[in-house]
Each structure stands twice: as C-alpha cells, then as structure tokens.
Amino acid sequence: METHATFQKSTQVEAPVLELIGKRKSRRAYADRSVSQGTIDSLFEAARWAPSSNNEQPWFYIYATKEQPELWNKLFEAVNPWNQLWAKEAPLLVLALARKTFHKNGKINQSARYDLGAANAFLSLQATEMGLNVHQMGGFYPEKAKELLNISDEYEPVVMMAIGYLGSEDQLPPELKARENAPRERHTREAFVMNKGF
Numbered sequence: 001m002e003t004h005a006t007f008q009k010s011t012q013v014e015a016p017v018l019e020l021i022g023k024r025k026s027r028r029a030y031a032d033r034s035v036s037q038g039t040i041d042s043l044f045e046a047a048r049w050a051p052s053s054n055n056e057q058p059w060f061y062i063y064a065t066k067e068q069p070e071l072w073n074k075l076f077e078a079v080n081p082w083n084q085l086w087a088k089e090a091p092l093l094v095l096a097l098a099r100k101t102f103h104k105n106g107k108i109n110q111s112a113r114y115d116l117g118a119a120n121a122f123l124s125l126q127a128t129e130m131g132l133n134v135h136q137m138g139g140f141y142p143e144k145a146k147e148l149l150n151i152s153d154e155y156e157p158v159v160m161m162a163i164g165y166l167g168s169e170d171q172l173p174p175e176l177k178a179r180e181n182a183p184r185e186r187h188t189r190e191a192f193v194m195n196k197g198f
C-alpha cells in the first residue's frame with residue numbers, strides 16, 4: 001500500500017465552498033448574551049433533517065441554558081477541567097447522545113455515532129448561519145454525564161457542545177487567547193482524496 005509521503009497543510013479554502021463552511025470555526029470566547037428559545041429550536045430543527053441509516057435518527061440532545069442553572073451546572077460538571085476554563089462562559093451547553101440500538105429490532109446500530117455526527121454538522125452550520133459559535137468537546141466524562149442526568153445504557157453520550165454568541169478574545173486566559181484568532185488549518189485535499197485505489 002502506498003503511503004502519502006507528505007501531509008501538507010494549508011489555511012486557505014482552495015476551491016469554492018458554501019460561505020458557511022468557510023466561516024465556521026470552533027472559538028472559545030462567548031459574549032454575555034443569551035440564546036433565545038426560538039434560536040435553540042432552529043438548531044435542533046437543523047439536526048432533525050440530517051440523513052441517517054434506515055432513517056433511524058439515533059441522535060438525542062440534552063440542552064440547558066444559563067437561565068436554567070441546575071441543569072446547566074450538571075452538564076458543566078461533566079466537562080473536563082481544561083474545557084471548563086472557557087466553556088464556563090457558554091450560555092448554552094448541549095450533550096449529544098447516540099441511541100445504540102435500532103428501535104424496530106433492538107439490534108446494534110453501527111451507524112449511530114456516524115449519524116449523530118451528521119446531525120451535529122447540520123446543527124453547527126445552522127448555528128453559524130445564525131451568528132452563533134459551536135465548540136464541540138470530546139473532553140468530558142460520559143459516565144459522569146450519565147449519572148448526573150439519569151441516562152440509561154441505551155444511550156451513549158458522544159460529545160458536549162458549548163454554544164453562544166462570540167465574545168472577545170481578551171476574556172480568555174493567555175494560552176487560549178492566541179489560538180482564538182489563529183487561522184484554521186487543514187491537510188490539503190491531495191492528502192486525503194484519491195482518484196485511484198490505494
């Protein structure tokens with residue numbers, strides 16, 4: 001098998017894409033501005049229209065705004081300390097869960113996490129369109145989330161999301177401040193797209 005000798009990186013968008021895709025970025029500074037229920041509804045509506053294997057729609061979400069401190073704190077408690085440093089300012093926290101089995105026959109749904117990822121991508125682009133920042137976090141404790149939120153083994157907490165309007169990078173600790181405005185970087189297309197077999 002041929003391996004790719006070079007994993008070149010670039011910060012440029014190198015072929016035309018939707019403006020939203022170019023704009024989306026996982027930032028960490030949140031403004032002190034709440035997210036309205038109507039806006040929250042639109043985010044989950046976007047997730048709702050994602051494709052899924054067998055149209056199972058195995059995505060589930062537990063969300064809380066800062067106006068619901070008890071629930072928000074439970075979500076926040078499940079975030080790891082490093083992410084807590086900045087996620088503490090997020091007006092909206094969302095735990096994204098995958099249902100592990102198919103409703104119709106109880107068999108393992110191998111696509112559950114894949115489908116949840118698609119739903120989260122839809123949600124993220126909808127959020128970008130609405131002027132919101134979404135920052136996904138794998139850095140959280142799934143077992144703690146399950147315990148705090150009474151989640152059964154049927155569901156897997158996969159990712160936490162901090163969502164809100166953009167604040168100033170000056171709010172952030174120095175080590176995070178520099179990253180906030182750093183350009184996004186990606187492998188070039190040639191590194192991962194092939195028009196031939198490996």
Ligand SMILES: Cc1cc2nc3c(=O)[nH]c(=O)nc-3n(C[C@H](O)[C@H](O)[C@H](O)COP(=O)(O)O)c2cc1C
Binds near residue numbers: 024025026027138
């Ligand atoms: C599944 C997943 C888990 C992530 N976990 C974290 C995390 O725990 N903490 C963090 O600061 N960023 C996290 N990120 C954000 C990524 O670091 C970020 O998406 C990546 O660096 C690309 O940057 P961009 O989203 O701004 O394009 C996560 C992203 C995804 C999709």
